[in-house]
Amino acid sequence: MKxxxxxxxxxxxxxxxxxxAWAAAAAKKAEPAAKTPGTELAVMASQITGIAxxxxxxxxxxxxxxxxxxxxxxAKAKLPWFAQIxxxxxxxxxxxxxxxxxxxxxxxxxxxxxxxxxxxxxxxxISGLVAAGAVVPSIVALGSKLITSSAGLDHxxxxxxxxxxxxxxxxxxxxxxxxxxxxxxxxxFAVVWVVGHAINVLILxxxxxxxxxxxxxxxxxxxxxxxxxxxxxxxxGATLSVVIVIAAYFMxxxxxxxxxxxxxxxxxxxxxxxxxxxxxxxxxxxxxAREIAEVPMRTYGRLHQEADGKLIxxxxxxxxxxxxxxxxxxDGLVVGKGVFYSEVLGHDQATDKDLxxxxxxPRYRGHEELFARTYHISGTCEVGLRKAWSWIKEAFGMGGxxxxxxxx
Numbered sequence: 001m002k003x004x005x006x007x008x009x010x011x012x013x014x015x016x017x018x019x020x021a022w023a024a025a026a027a028k029k030a031e032p033a034a035k036t037p038g039t040e041l042a043v044m045a046s047q048i049t050g051i052a053x054x055x056x057x058x059x060x061x062x063x064x065x066x067x068x069x070x071x072x073x074x075a076k077a078k079l080p081w082f083a084q085i086x087x088x089x090x091x092x093x094x095x096x097x098x099x100x101x102x103x104x105x106x107x108x109x110x111x112x113x114x115x116x117x118x119x120x121x122x123x124x125x126i127s128g129l130v131a132a133g134a135v136v137p138s139i140v141a142l143g144s145k146l147i148t149s150s151a152g153l154d155h156x157x158x159x160x161x162x163x164x165x166x167x168x169x170x171x172x173x174x175x176x177x178x179x180x181x182x183x184x185x186x187x188x189f190a191v192v193w194v195v196g197h198a199i200n201v202l203i204l205x206x207x208x209x210x211x212x213x214x215x216x217x218x219x220x221x222x223x224x225x226x227x228x229x230x231x232x233x234x235x236x237g238a239t240l241s242v243v244i245v246i247a248a249y250f251m252x253x254x255x256x257x258x259x260x261x262x263x264x265x266x267x268x269x270x271x272x273x274x275x276x277x278x279x280x281x282x283x284x285x286x287x288x289a290r291e292i293a294e295v296p297m298r299t300y301g302r303l304h305q306e307a308d309g310k311l312i313x314x315x316x317x318x319x320x321x322x323x324x325x326x327x328x329x330x331d332g333l334v335v336g337k338g339v340f341y342s343e344v345l346g347h348d349q350a351t352d353k354d355l356x357x358x359x360x361x362p363r364y365r366g367h368e369e370l371f372a373r374t375y376h377i378s379g380t381c382e383v384g385l386r387k388a389w390s391w392i393k394e395a396f397g398m399g400g401x402x403x404x405x406x407x408x
Contacts, residue, residue: 042238046230047139048185049241052192053223055127057095059135061227063088080138094123099216114204114340117212118269121200121262128193136189140181188245195248198255201262256318257298261287261359264300265341268362277363279370286364288313289343289356293326298359303328305375313358328357335360335372336383342368343383 051058059082066083070076081087101116199219203212222244230237248255264287268274283302290297292313301315311328332347332354342365344358364371368380 039234042234043230044139044185045241046226046234046237048136048189049192049244050223050226050230051131051135051139052128052189053196053226053244054219055124055131055193056091057220057223059127059131060088060091060095062135062139064092080135080142082135082138099220115269117200117203118266121197121204121266122270124197124200125263125266128197132186132189132193136185137178137182140185141178191252192245192248194259195251195255197262198251198258201258201265204262204265253296253318257296257300260300260319261298264361269340273363274365274367277367279364279367279374281374284371284374286344286361287359289359292328292357295324295326303358303375309376311375333357333375333377335368335377335380337365337368337380338383341365344377345381345383 047058047062051062063080063083066079067076067085067088070079070083076084098120101113101120196219199215202215206212206215226237226240226244229240264285282304285300285302288295288297288299288301295313295315299315299317300319301313304312304314306312309330311330312325313328314323314325316323329346331349332345334345334354336343336345336356341362342360343356344360345354346357347353348355360368360371372378372380
């Protein structure tokens with residue numbers, strides 16, 4: 001039953017995002033509640049936050065809601081592209097396929113679904129860009145019209161001095177509100193989306209399917225909570241959205257670094273970059289694996305080697321701020337070769353253990369020995385799944401002939 005949780009949560013979320021249509025149809029005979037600018041603004045805030053948490057599910061849910069809310073075929077024909085059934089229905093089916101993938105992940109062998117996780121991460125990036133560039137502005141424009149209409153500003157009178165209050169024409173003021181709201185809405189969307197996208201990257205890094213299921217279920221639960229509270233009371237939904245935005249703001253730095261790592265990982269994996277990658281003599285790009293000299297984990301930068309042998313890591317915070325540099329310890333450095341990506345390990349004298357210092361993107365696979373020689377690192381070793389596979393081969397006596405020849 002636990003393995004079905006992500007799929008059930010995804011279906012519940014889609015239901016919560018679509019069910020207001022049926023509720024509105026059932027209550028059509030009742031006296032409609034008066035809509036205020038604050039209510040329209042609260043609904044818009046909840047929709048933008050929900051889309052930012054999971055763009056594909058959020059956009060398809062909002063599209064389905066607008067589709068069923070339209071009463072006539074003419075009204076449905078005027079809906080934006082994401083509210084047409086030709087978009088939101090296939091999008092919901094794709095969300096269901098992803099949920100099914102995560103459902104069976106807990107019982108699947110480690111590593112089998114990593115290519116599918118990479119594909120889903122790429123989909124999340126594309127859908128996020130589309131939502132930020134097209135869907136969010138459309139929702140804000142529509143919300144601005146509803147806000148100005150409910151506030152009585154859709155036909156504002158023009159007052160001419162000396163002639164009294166004479167309405168010379170009708171002016172639609174929604175465009176002004178749209179200009180103000182679109183940049184703010186896109187900024188809010190970006191902050192929340194970066195944190196939501198970090199879950200996809202964590203799934204890429206996680207070797208256990210059960211963890212993937214928990215992470216995906218957590219994100220879907222938050223999205224369902226936003227949709228459910230907005231359905232019950234738009235003001236409560238907007239309040240929850242504000243709480244999510246504030247929390248995402250404080251997590252944005254960590255999530256941004258994780259997003260950059262996931263972008264490099266996805267690009268290298270899909271383009272088979274390791275086959276055409278050429279190692280530079282100096283200044284190769286990589287990531288920190290832990291906090292080093294107050295530099296956060298997974299900071300993206302370049303590794304330089306000075307004439308005296310010192311290793312210097314240079315980086316730009318947020319990729320655009322002024323460059324900073326720190327010196328890396330050289331004690332016991334060794335390059336660890338992994339299945340999906342490799343790393344640089346160092347020896348911690350305080351704990352007498354090997355710790356991962358740097359993470360190498362997948363493009364470095366097959367280039368570990370050259371990387372070690374370039375930076376005068378003592379050698380290489382196997383880590384992660386490759387280390388486990390080597391232990392299995394040694395335990396069952398496989399590859400013993402090659403090991404003996406190497407020793408000779």
